[in-house]
Amino acid sequence: MKHRVPLLCLAILALAVLSACGGSYDSPPGTTTGTLTVQMVQAPPTSLLAGGSTAIVANVLYDKKNGGVTWSCAPAGDCGSFSPATTAYNVGTQYTAPTLSIVSKPIQITATSVTDSSQSASASVLIYGGVTLLNGQYAFVLGAGNGSFGMVGSVAFD
Secondary structure (H helix, E strand, C coil): CCCHHHHHHHHHHHHHHHHCCCCCCCCCCCCCCCCCEEEEEECCCCEEECCCEEEEEEEEECCCCCCCEEEEEECCCCCCEEECCEECCCCCEEEECCCCCCCEEEEEEEEEECCCCCCEEEEEEEEECCCCCCCEEEEEEEECCCCCCEEEEEEEEC
């Protein structure tokens, strides 16, 4: 009789572990079914310097084929690049912003499901760059209105 209690505890523990393995790893915790949905897990920053890069991640929830996402951006042509261009669940891509000859440019980054291309998630990024607004040596003067405080200085921008 002594051996039945530990054996019964071991059997219950094994059953609990095996029952936790039933769901798909790409579904939200506690759910097993739902509509295939793309979710931006680590979105790009709202602004980025021209030529700069950032890591971004998107997941496809409820994707039985685990196809991952394909990355794209708009406006097409010179909106940047992705490395790699297709990523699996919870795997990020490196987005590199374009170099610009203008002050700023809005970019739309999109992650589209490989399994169902009608499902996607997007984020907007404003790319700054190109033209240097301040370049050279500048002088400044600060002072209080009543003349009790004053300061002068110089700064160089490149």
